[in-house]
Amino acid sequence: MLSSGCETRHQKIVIFVALLIVLLAMIAPIFAPHDPLEPNFMHILEKPSSTYLFGTDQVGRCILSRILHGAKVSLGMTFFLLSLVFVLGVTIGLIAALSGGFMDMLLMRLVDTVLAFPDIVFAIAVVGILGPGIVNTILALAVIWWTKYARLTRMLVMSVKNTEYIQSAKMAGVWGLDLIFRYILPNIISPLIVQLAMDIGGMMLALAGLSFLGLGVQPPTPEWGSMLSEGKAYIQTAPWLLLYPGLAIFIVVGVFNILGDRMRDLLDPKNMQSN
Template structure:
């Protein structure tokens, strides 16, 4: 079993890899050798070569350029969505945990109803009713993912608000807002951030999955999920259409999953 010191070193290595991945996704479009939307019907389904390092797709677009530009799209939407559901779940969880009673019951029963449906099936149903597209994808996944943060935050808040340091703060005259901001939130944020790190990979897979089914981000926007969808018809004749975007998804999801697992090991040694 690795010692805590080794775990910390490994965590900083993986954290560095994750940060570099994010930074690279921001500057990656600048390294694209071609316009990701430019078609060239004289080079349709061309294999990897000097001009097209990762080959071309069914309309002659550069796969390398689309993957590089798609990194910003895929990661950008993933972090935007996670930020949205994190804030929404945090607020509702704090309200439920602090208020208790009927308010707590209403918020948690709504969360239970949402959780009673399989995530991806519920998302497909929502996007199917509203129509495919980025906005509806964000709405569908937001409706589903806020619940875990709300429930986790509620449990943490209910445990923290009965602590002795909260009683001391109340005796010192601290109001509800000050209790939340200065005493409760700093003490519950760590497990929430670990959960956030663990969910990066899952959220990216959910976005890519909806795009793969034709319900998420629509072509010709370069996004790894819809690149897989466009390439599935050519799996035998042009396998690079699936190998490269699939490999990009695998690498990024693996990095952030390992980051979340390692962070959890450090903050809660019982998982180690």
């Protein structure tokens, strides 16, 4: 009982911190002490002080303000992209599992082909061909990330579509979207939500990595990966340019990874049965 109570308290703390990060990202402009885009050549590479808590960058912009605004960009892109690949992957997985036959084989061979390429290498290749930018970065990652949701959805649907309650619903005249939304999705959604929660940190790192390589968000837009890229040339003279964006990525990714683990403990049917 004591262990269960501590576990519940830890879960609430993690969820609270994750929601606090999202809220802070949404209202960042209120707390940002300076304009994140306006250069100030009188304060170039200024050390952290009472005026600039995190110091300034190579053109005098406030690092704290850029991190706060960058949170909105980084988290916004992450949640938008995960929503996109979730809907796309689940839809394709449902089509494959419910259609069967040639359509199932065709879609799964497409999934296998895409999965044959390493995620980040494939994304770099796509962005390299299309050119750097937010839209192309989202497209590149969407092309590769939908596959895991398609495969997982297909596996889950195949495990439930021949069960008695699904067959009873069909015999009662329930078909099509009504069958999917009333009987199939409610019984497979928990593992999908767990996978979605566990992918938040990985997606954020992938976006930051592409921005760090100069393929994602382009300056002067504040984004944590691009801020690291801009600051790497000043690692010896102004280490705070790397320290604070790096800490922001480390903390936020760590929180959402822990959140994913907690969601798995709460929603994964195998863990629920073991408890």
